[in-house]
Amino acid sequence: MAEKISLRKQKKFQARQTILTAAAQQFKLHGFASTSIAGIMQTAGLGVGTFYNYFGSKEEVLLTLAKNLREKITEEISAANEESSVELLERCCVCTAKLIDENRFILPLFISASEHSDKPEQISKSLSPGFRELFEAIILRGQKSGEFRSDVPTNIISEIIHSIYQTTAFSRLEIPFQENIRLKVKILLDGIREKNFL
Amino acid sequence: MAEKISLRKQKKFQARQTILTAAAQQFKLHGFASTSIAGIMQTAGLGVGTFYNYFGSKEEVLLTLAKNLREKITEEISAANEESSVELLERCCVCTAKLIDENRFILPLFISASEHSDKPEQISKSLSPGFRELFEAIILRGQKSGEFRSDVPTNIISEIIHSIYQTTAFSRLEIPFQENIRLKVKILLDGIREKNFL
Amino acid sequence: MAEKISLRKQKKFQARQTILTAAAQQFKLHGFASTSIAGIMQTAGLGVGTFYNYFGSKEEVLLTLAKNLREKITEEISAANEESSVELLERCCVCTAKLIDENRFILPLFISASEHSDKPEQISKSLSPGFRELFEAIILRGQKSGEFRSDVPTNIISEIIHSIYQTTAFSRLEIPFQENIRLKVKILLDGIREKNFL
Amino acid sequence: MAEKISLRKQKKFQARQTILTAAAQQFKLHGFASTSIAGIMQTAGLGVGTFYNYFGSKEEVLLTLAKNLREKITEEISAANEESSVELLERCCVCTAKLIDENRFILPLFISASEHSDKPEQISKSLSPGFRELFEAIILRGQKSGEFRSDVPTNIISEIIHSIYQTTAFSRLEIPFQENIRLKVKILLDGIREKNFL
DNA sequence: TATGAATGAGCGTTCATTCAT
DNA sequence: AATGAATGAACGCTCATTCAT
Numbered sequence: 001m002a003e004k005i006s007l008r009k010q011k012k013f014q015a016r017q018t019i020l021t022a023a024a025q026q027f028k029l030h031g032f033a034s035t036s037i038a039g040i041m042q043t044a045g046l047g048v049g050t051f052y053n054y055f056g057s058k059e060e061v062l063l064t065l066a067k068n069l070r071e072k073i074t075e076e077i078s079a080a081n082e083e084s085s086v087e088l089l090e091r092c093c094v095c096t097a098k099l100i101d102e103n104r105f106i107l108p109l110f111i112s113a114s115e116h117s118d119k120p121e122q123i124s125k126s127l128s129p130g131f132r133e134l135f136e137a138i139i140l141r142g143q144k145s146g147e148f149r150s151d152v153p154t155n156i157i158s159e160i161i162h163s164i165y166q167t168t169a170f171s172r173l174e175i176p177f178q179e180n181i182r183l184k185v186k187i188l189l190d191g192i193r194e195k196n197f198l
Numbered sequence: 199m200a201e202k203i204s205l206r207k208q209k210k211f212q213a214r215q216t217i218l219t220a221a222a223q224q225f226k227l228h229g230f231a232s233t234s235i236a237g238i239m240q241t242a243g244l245g246v247g248t249f250y251n252y253f254g255s256k257e258e259v260l261l262t263l264a265k266n267l268r269e270k271i272t273e274e275i276s277a278a279n280e281e282s283s284v285e286l287l288e289r290c291c292v293c294t295a296k297l298i299d300e301n302r303f304i305l306p307l308f309i310s311a312s313e314h315s316d317k318p319e320q321i322s323k324s325l326s327p328g329f330r331e332l333f334e335a336i337i338l339r340g341q342k343s344g345e346f347r348s349d350v351p352t353n354i355i356s357e358i359i360h361s362i363y364q365t366t367a368f369s370r371l372e373i374p375f376q377e378n379i380r381l382k383v384k385i386l387l388d389g390i391r392e393k394n395f396l
Numbered sequence: 397m398a399e400k401i402s403l404r405k406q407k408k409f410q411a412r413q414t415i416l417t418a419a420a421q422q423f424k425l426h427g428f429a430s431t432s433i434a435g436i437m438q439t440a441g442l443g444v445g446t447f448y449n450y451f452g453s454k455e456e457v458l459l460t461l462a463k464n465l466r467e468k469i470t471e472e473i474s475a476a477n478e479e480s481s482v483e484l485l486e487r488c489c490v491c492t493a494k495l496i497d498e499n500r501f502i503l504p505l506f507i508s509a510s511e512h513s514d515k516p517e518q519i520s521k522s523l524s525p526g527f528r529e530l531f532e533a534i535i536l537r538g539q540k541s542g543e544f545r546s547d548v549p550t551n552i553i554s555e556i557i558h559s560i561y562q563t564t565a566f567s568r569l570e571i572p573f574q575e576n577i578r579l580k581v582k583i584l585l586d587g588i589r590e591k592n593f594l
Numbered sequence: 595m596a597e598k599i600s601l602r603k604q605k606k607f608q609a610r611q612t613i614l615t616a617a618a619q620q621f622k623l624h625g626f627a628s629t630s631i632a633g634i635m636q637t638a639g640l641g642v643g644t645f646y647n648y649f650g651s652k653e654e655v656l657l658t659l660a661k662n663l664r665e666k667i668t669e670e671i672s673a674a675n676e677e678s679s680v681e682l683l684e685r686c687c688v689c690t691a692k693l694i695d696e697n698r699f700i701l702p703l704f705i706s707a708s709e710h711s712d713k714p715e716q717i718s719k720s721l722s723p724g725f726r727e728l729f730e731a732i733i734l735r736g737q738k739s740g741e742f743r744s745d746v747p748t749n750i751i752s753e754i755i756h757s758i759y760q761t762t763a764f765s766r767l768e769i770p771f772q773e774n775i776r777l778k779v780k781i782l783l784d785g786i787r788e789k790n791f792l
Numbered sequence: 793t794a795t796g797a798a799t800g801a802g803c804g805t806t807c808a809t810t811c812a813t
Numbered sequence: 814a815a816t817g818a819a820t821g822a823a824c825g826c827t828c829a830t831t832c833a834t
Binding site: 602605606609640641642643644647 | 801
């Protein structure tokens with residue numbers, strides 16, 4: 001009996017996963033707005049109605065995808081803690097860039113979604129924690145230790161990082177995503193490094 | 199007779215302006231994609247059909263709004279030319295920030311529009327000249343004169359500026375837009391200034 | 397004073413004529429259904445509103461054009477009266493073909509218009525007299541004189557002629573319109589000629 | 595399970611049929627161009643959107659209706675092959691008349707549709723084969739065997755037949771359709787029969 | 793639980809018609 | 814009499830959502 005339920009749950013989980021994968025693929029291909037639920041479910045090889053057994057709306061799928069990515073990033077980043085703030089921030093940026101590069105579609109998607117949705121707060125509220133906050137924590141640590149300049153608020157610096165990822169995901173330059181990010185982060189680090197430190 | 203025509207033309211111009219204003223407001227409120235022509239015209243207090251007496255599509259309205267802003271920016275900026283590259287870039291950024299602040303809705307709008315539209319190139323192609331290029335020219339000048347670092351490509355630096363405007367327009371921080379931009383530009387300038395220059 | 401009025405009338409007549417010509421051209425170019433009043437008036441070089449000073453609707457224009465053509469045909473045909481019915485019918489057909497060829501657009505237009513209009517009777521009622529009836533008169537004369545077979549009703553024969561013009565106007569064959577009509581009329585005449593007549 | 599699917603498919607087929615019938619009725623009543631999809635679906639007692647589950651456009655419905663009729667005609671006709679060309683042609687005409695009489699609306703409809711549509715060839719191209727060609731084959735056979743006159747091209751004769759059906763479907767005469775056709779075909783046959791044959 | 797046919801509000805767009813000038 | 818900007822009903826069409834099976 002327990003096994004049966006477990007099997008059922010597994011199956012349910014599997015369908016959910018199939019939908020998520022299909023959605024990600026379609027978002028990547030056609031963009032969030034231009035992806036229809038019918039399209040997702042066709043890609044998933046499932047009936048349209050099945051969608052609503054797992055998600056309430058397209059936005060919810062996006063949210064889930066974003067949350068998944070966020071967790072992966074947080075996880076990977078939280079592994080390293082002992083370096084200098086400059087090194088740590090750089091490592092975080094590089095690592096984040098790598099993960100976003102592999103799932104590039106997701107970040108810009110939830111960003112532009114937030115612009116268009118009728119309930120933008122809802123999405124960004126539930127999305128940002130653990131990501132933006134992670135960077136803010138590192139920057140704050142650096143400012144407290146004197147490594148980073150303190151004449152600029154922490155969240156402003158964090159916002160620059162945020163904007164770099166956001167825009168670079170859509171960059172029309174020939175430079176590869178991760179390299180592009182690396183160069184920009186270099187400038188940023190030079191811009192926020194306290195000159196007189198050590 | 200001439201007066202009569204003039205009067206009519208004046209009214210026509212006014213109606214066009216009303217639509218543009220209404221569109222800008224709606225874009226700002228709901229985003230480009232979520233704004234319907236019916237919504238614009240209702241806001242404008244005009245009939246739906248009237249829209250098509252002035253514009254061929256929603257995109258055309260966006261384009262017009264963006265063009266207007268671009269012209270204003272280019273005009274204002276091209277007034278100042280004789281300073282050091284650092285000063286010039288800063289002035290440009292401040293001035294652009296001021297103008298965008300007054301029409302803040304427009305810049306981010308055309309950006310996210312370009313993500314969703316079927317013909318993104320068309321929009322951004324016709325929009326960017328005179329804006330992004332303007333910044334690139336200044337940065338290039340600074341790199342050649344040795345004021346700015348040259349180990350990072352010009353267009354990467356320009357893209358950072360671009361991304362700062364783009365994201366700050368949607369910033370949820372309490373800091374006012376222009377001040378926000380000023381702080382970020384300060385960091386950027388410190389990040390790209392050649393340390394050994396003079 | 398009288399002159400002034402006359403001049404005005406002349407002017408009015410001229411505008412009417414301009415609209416008719418423009419309409420004919422547009423009908424010919426794009427078909428009746430696909431021609432808009434705005435399009436007609438643009439071609440005419442007149443304001444949209446002016447249309448309603450002369451005509452109540454697009455259908456009315458079509459009606460007028462058709463009436464004009466009908467009058468021309470009737471006029472031209474009524475010149476010849478003294479021949480044998482066979483010769484007369486042939487001549488009528490040839491002459492009609494010539495006139496329709498020059499204004500080919502008009503016949504099919506009022507035909508298809510009658511299919512689609514909500515008030516088909518109105519159009520065809522006011523259109524047919526003088527055209528269809530003309531042919532019927534000739535056929536009837538031929539039947540009475542024994543030249544044409546009488547085992548088929550007059551209006552059936554007349555309807556064949558009608559249908560020949562109608563369809564040939566849209567023929568996709570390479571054969572020129574007038575020649576096409578001529579061949580068909582030849583068959584028709586052979587089909588209705590009384591074999592034992594002299 | 596198989597039954598379940600079958601039941602659903604059956605229902606789906608039924609809905610399709612309902613739409614086709616409703617469309618045919620509306621086409622008959624108001625003409626193709628003046629029939630709106632909303633009107634069809636209201637007649638069908640179904641939602642507007644449902645239409646697009648079955649057909650891509652109004653044209654596709656027309657095409658389907660026409661194809662159905664064409665198949666019925668071709669099928670019925672191809673049964674008889676061994677007679678003289680005169681007899682065969684007459685039989686074909688009679689048989690076609692009968693079938694069109696039962697579905698009279700369809701033939702004239704696709705004809706006038708082709709006048710107005712932007713892509714007339716597409717419709718008539720896919721419609722005519724098996725119908726017009728059928729008649730041409732019989733006529734050609736008759737011309738080769740010496741039964742029919744050869745001084746008039748085959749396709750001209752075929753076009754007369756075509757035009758007879760087309761126009762008679764809209765005849766305002768009191769004579770019943772099939773009788774009307776019969777009379778006209780009699781004239782035609784007399785007009786194309788080679789006098790010296792036998 | 794999975795389904796997909798049915799739905800209808802909403803979209804962008806057209807255009808005959810009106811009316812103040 | 815001439816104008817053309819304003820109008821809004823109607824169009825074809827899309828798609829998120831529902832619900833009977």
